[in-house]
Amino acid sequence: MSEIQDQLRDEELAVLVQNGDKEKFGFIMERYEKKLFRYGRKFLSNPDNIEDMVQDVFVKTYQSIRSFDVTQKFSPWIYRIAHNTFVNALKKQSKSPLYLFDFDTLISHPIYEDPKKIDQEQKEIKGMLDKGLSELSPPQREILVLYFLEEMSYKEIGDILHIPMGTVGVRLRRAKQALKKACEKLGIHYNE
Amino acid sequence: MNNTNTPQFNKVTKDVLEKIRTGEVEMRPKIYFLLKIIMLQLIVILTLTLSSLLLSLIIFHIYVSGKLFLLGFGLQGLFIFFMTFPWALLLADALLLLLLERLLKRFRFGYRSPLVYIVCGTLIINVGIGIAIYISPLHTNLLHRAQQKNLPIIGDYYRDMHRSPHEQGLYRGTIITLNQNDFVMRGDVESGNEEGLVRVTVTTQMNITSFLEVGDSIFVAGVIDGSEIRAYGIKKIEINTTAQ
Numbered sequence: 198m199s200e201i202q203d204q205l206r207d208e209e210l211a212v213l214v215q216n217g218d219k220e221k222f223g224f225i226m227e228r229y230e231k232k233l234f235r236y237g238r239k240f241l242s243n244p245d246n247i248e249d250m251v252q253d254v255f256v257k258t259y260q261s262i263r264s265f266d267v268t269q270k271f272s273p274w275i276y277r278i279a280h281n282t283f284v285n286a287l288k289k290q291s292k293s294p295l296y297l298f299d300f301d302t303l304i305s306h307p308i309y310e311d312p313k314k315i316d317q318e319q320k321e322i323k324g325m326l327d328k329g330l331s332e333l334s335p336p337q338r339e340i341l342v343l344y345f346l347e348e349m350s351y352k353e354i355g356d357i358l359h360i361p362m363g364t365v366g367v368r369l370r371r372a373k374q375a376l377k378k379a380c381e382k383l384g385i386h387y388n389e
Numbered sequence: 390m391n392n393t394n395t396p397q398f399n400k401v402t403k404d405v406l407e408k409i410r411t412g413e414v415e416m417r418p419k420i421y422f423l424l425k426i427i428m429l430q431l432i433v434i435l436t437l438t439l440s441s442l443l444l445s446l447i448i449f450h451i452y453v454s455g456k457l458f459l460l461g462f463g464l465q466g467l468f469i470f471f472m473t474f475p476w477a478l479l480l481a482d483a484l485l486l487l488l489l490e491r492l493l494k495r496f497r498f499g500y501r502s503p504l505v506y507i508v509c510g511t512l513i514i515n516v517g518i519g520i521a522i523y524i525s526p527l528h529t530n531l532l533h534r535a536q537q538k539n540l541p542i543i544g545d546y547y548r549d550m551h552r553s554p555h556e557q558g559l560y561r562g563t564i565i566t567l568n569q570n571d572f573v574m575r576g577d578v579e580s581g582n583e584e585g586l587v588r589v590t591v592t593t594q595m596n597i598t599s600f601l602e603v604g605d606s607i608f609v610a611g612v613i614d615g616s617e618i619r620a621y622g623i624k625k626i627e628i629n630t631t632a633q
Contacts, residue, residue, distance in 0.1 A: 264422035
């Protein structure tokens, strides 16, 4: 029985839940629990109430699951709910606005993803994330986590953050530069 | 009771699943989301319509009040044009466009496109609809109703709009007699004589008989002294601002 669930894609499980098979939602949660814990912990820099927040994400996901468009991918959709939940938590903590007007969303930016370069970069950055991430701002942390840890594409990140794909590239480049600087400050070299 | 039919979930998953089973957490019906999208689309259409209406009103305002003609009256005219421009309407329109941009960001095409494309697209549609409304007889008919005191709420605004800004030196009238360097007009000049007649003398080298005729409706930009205006600019009104 459990093997059948494993063969179903997220979107297929979501359709079953939409049609009233509540139990299938357990398998969706099982697939995303660890991922959302990791995303939340890195984005919010180890909050105390991460368990409550992830639970809140799942509750909201279940309540809204009938608004999920089954022709789209499920993961950016649930990550968008998680993003909103985590941003709200950050807003409660901080008085200053988290996302000011982003001039990078104004014009279109060229997108270039070289698979070889990405693979090499993945290894380098992943090694630095644990050490340097807490030195960065939440938006910078978030885009690095989504790209390097959650291994989302530009398109998926754009759908999660509600920004154009070109802006994802620009933000990611800036976040990597900031991470590099933070690591240098901590005495960690980029190619370690 | 661990078997393949009762998978072992982690605590958070178990807790949420329990809430679902007991009915504490329920799925919202599809109609709820459908209504939300329809509401959003209606608000977008309403905002765009209102914004286009405002834009058409701005164009109508500067045309019907004669302020547009000020642009042809040199620096002095330009200065008065900016001083009397309906900035409040433009600000309201800009706020509506800002709201529209925010609303469009809720749609996939809205957040996936760079802001410049969204803003340009919105402006083109806004200006297109605005001009279409301006060309239509809507505002002219409303003005006509306002003049007949048959337009509640916005009637005063339309009447004021039609009154040329005397305090800024712009007057509307109809030519009664015409000479080489001056003419007499009957207009909406409060400082004119009892019959509303005022003499207009031209301070520039323009040959007024070459483009003006008795009976023409005109705008005069100048300085009034009693029942005489020293005009530095005259423009014939080519459009009909009365109702069809």
